[in-house]
Amino acid sequence: MAAxxxxxxxxxxxxxxxxxLRRVFAARxxxxxxxxxxxxxxxxLLAALSSLFLESLRGPDGPTLGLAQYRLLAADPTYRGYFTxxxxxxxxxxxxxLILGYPVAYYMETTRRTVRHAIxxxxxxxxxxxxxxxxxxxxxxxxxxxxxxxxxxxxxIVRSPVRLMYSETGVVVGLILGNVPFMIFAISSVLxxxxxxxxxxxxxxxxxxxxxxxxxxxxxxxxxVVSGSIIVFLLSMNSYLTPALLGGGFxxxxxxxxxDQAISLWNMxxxxxxxxxxxxxxxxxxxxxxxxxxxxxxxxxxxxxxx
Amino acid sequence: MGxxxxxxxxxxxxxxxxxxxxxxxxxxxxxxxxxxxVMTWGGTWLDYMKKHVIEPFEKETGIEVEVLTHQNTMDGxxxxxxxxxxxxxxxxxxxxxxxxxxxxEGISQPIQKETLANAQYLPxxxxxxxWVAWYRFFFGVAYDADAVPEGITEWQDLWDPAxxxxxxxxxxxxxxxxxxxxxxxxxxxxETRVDPAFEMAQKLKPNVATFFKSDTDQDKYLQSGExxxxxxxxxxxxxxxxxxxxxxxxxxKPYVPATVDVFTLLKGKNTENGLKFIDFALGKxxxxxxxxxxxxxxxxxxxxxxxxxxxxxxxxxxxxYVDEKAVMDGLQSWVERWNREIQTR
Numbered sequence: 001m002a003a004x005x006x007x008x009x010x011x012x013x014x015x016x017x018x019x020x021l022r023r024v025f026a027a028r029x030x031x032x033x034x035x036x037x038x039x040x041x042x043x044x045l046l047a048a049l050s051s052l053f054l055e056s057l058r059g060p061d062g063p064t065l066g067l068a069q070y071r072l073l074a075a076d077p078t079y080r081g082y083f084t085x086x087x088x089x090x091x092x093x094x095x096x097x098l099i100l101g102y103p104v105a106y107y108m109e110t111t112r113r114t115v116r117h118a119i120x121x122x123x124x125x126x127x128x129x130x131x132x133x134x135x136x137x138x139x140x141x142x143x144x145x146x147x148x149x150x151x152x153x154x155x156x157i158v159r160s161p162v163r164l165m166y167s168e169t170g171v172v173v174g175l176i177l178g179n180v181p182f183m184i185f186a187i188s189s190v191l192x193x194x195x196x197x198x199x200x201x202x203x204x205x206x207x208x209x210x211x212x213x214x215x216x217x218x219x220x221x222x223x224x225v226v227s228g229s230i231i232v233f234l235l236s237m238n239s240y241l242t243p244a245l246l247g248g249g250f251x252x253x254x255x256x257x258x259x260d261q262a263i264s265l266w267n268m269x270x271x272x273x274x275x276x277x278x279x280x281x282x283x284x285x286x287x288x289x290x291x292x293x294x295x296x297x298x299x300x301x302x303x304x305x306x307x
Numbered sequence: 308m309g310x311x312x313x314x315x316x317x318x319x320x321x322x323x324x325x326x327x328x329x330x331x332x333x334x335x336x337x338x339x340x341x342x343x344x345v346m347t348w349g350g351t352w353l354d355y356m357k358k359h360v361i362e363p364f365e366k367e368t369g370i371e372v373e374v375l376t377h378q379n380t381m382d383g384x385x386x387x388x389x390x391x392x393x394x395x396x397x398x399x400x401x402x403x404x405x406x407x408x409x410x411x412e413g414i415s416q417p418i419q420k421e422t423l424a425n426a427q428y429l430p431x432x433x434x435x436x437x438w439v440a441w442y443r444f445f446f447g448v449a450y451d452a453d454a455v456p457e458g459i460t461e462w463q464d465l466w467d468p469a470x471x472x473x474x475x476x477x478x479x480x481x482x483x484x485x486x487x488x489x490x491x492x493x494x495x496x497x498e499t500r501v502d503p504a505f506e507m508a509q510k511l512k513p514n515v516a517t518f519f520k521s522d523t524d525q526d527k528y529l530q531s532g533e534x535x536x537x538x539x540x541x542x543x544x545x546x547x548x549x550x551x552x553x554x555x556x557x558x559x560k561p562y563v564p565a566t567v568d569v570f571t572l573l574k575g576k577n578t579e580n581g582l583k584f585i586d587f588a589l590g591k592x593x594x595x596x597x598x599x600x601x602x603x604x605x606x607x608x609x610x611x612x613x614x615x616x617x618x619x620x621x622x623x624x625x626x627x628y629v630d631e632k633a634v635m636d637g638l639q640s641w642v643e644r645w646n647r648e649i650q651t652r
Contacts, residue, residue: 078647136527145532163472166517167652249478249518250652260646263381264480265639 056272069273086253090236093175097232101183109191123181166248174246175236183228190224226293342371343580347400349376359596364587380405397581403631406438406571425589428607438569440606445565447558454535462559470514473535475528479645484638498633543602558621565626
């Protein structure tokens, strides 16, 4: 320490007055104190995740650690089926949300203020209503005595109620209706930031509305599409309640499998392994979507090539 | 300043000493300090228990009852296991399978029948060394008479092709596998040989509209007209719906699966009081009052069966109790197999 000439010029600790010491401490240490909650939060999360991961390494019998649970998940066609079913359902739900959500978001940004406010109000209400309640509302809509069936019966299209629920289609429809507000908000927030002058310029240069939509609005709204898709995909992939209530027990997604293993069967290691695979899949999907977006973005010129 | 501080410390020490002496004498001497710690279900169940068991018990014995609740029995078992080293729960109100698991974990202790005066009024099968029955309940079929005009009298009727797509059927883990046991009985098997259950379930699939995990889901499916038949309903769950004229409940032939909820004696700190509490809960008075409010059958033969329940209850000979030990050994593999073979399209 003495070898450093700069250190010698500073006042030695012993010679500092108390108020000065306090000031130095405050200045040097306060950032560390301020970051403590974040560290605690991240630490807690990492601890929980690592304990989950550790649990997943436990073998079926004994304390030996290994990949037995993962091998089991990969080898068993029924277990693999839970993952492929979840991926398929999440993909279809995301696609459905995009197809339904984009036009709504676009309409919101182009229509009168009052209409936009009404739509926003409606979506916010949906947000604040309980998810379980929304799923039960779907049962009222799609059930045997539901609105849809009554309409079909009244119109004479069917003679007896048709099963709209208790199948994969029912789950996909449920997830679309449950998650579409996320997609709409994600897209509309991006749409609202698009510079209107670009559209005016396009019109001046002779572009029709559909050309402007295709070549300006659509590419510029891609960040919203991607973030909305990520949110909806993850929510759908992880969903437990919708398949449990609308799948009629015939549709098992990963979360249902994890619940069964962890709570009903007390097979924590296998549940933990399945949860870990779900987590990794989710991260992989985010990375994939982001990478795809970057490539696309570079092509249409909204992402800097050097990034 | 120094003197004052010293004074303060001395005063604090004196206060602590007095407090320590106070608690010590309180612990050894006073009757009022006696307690028993009970873990049980929360919600309305706890309200009924407080009203008809806990409060009368406190009044009669002067022993204070400290109540802890579990979300469900398996959650309770996890909590108890976590404090195994220094367990401070004496009585656990639970189901037979978790009670057996608790015995396996070494957190409960055997109950000697002679230590419970009221145990003599219980059927022999309802007093074991791991648990003593608190009350009984049975499962039957609830259906909408509009959807099933022919009615249901036997379990076999569930397989009637006329009921295609009309049934709500429990998942294998619902009610700790009781439905699988029933199917096994109907197919000629039992709790240890369940292949017949899976054959029966395969044949039942065309009639299944939906599987359910929780009893409340089943109630909703039936009440909303989503299904015409609730295939496996506890009679107590039906009573609140009984007002509706279209809904009927039947305890089908040839037998009615019956089971119990139980008390188990844990290795707590107040074993004597724990036994007193269990014995009190098995008494005729507490049994009659609790059964009436909770819509269950009393375990004590001397106690009265609630009137609104009695009209649905089959004769005693028709009850068949589930072999809970065999269920505990088999349940995990049943659920696995059920999810693989039955709950798929």
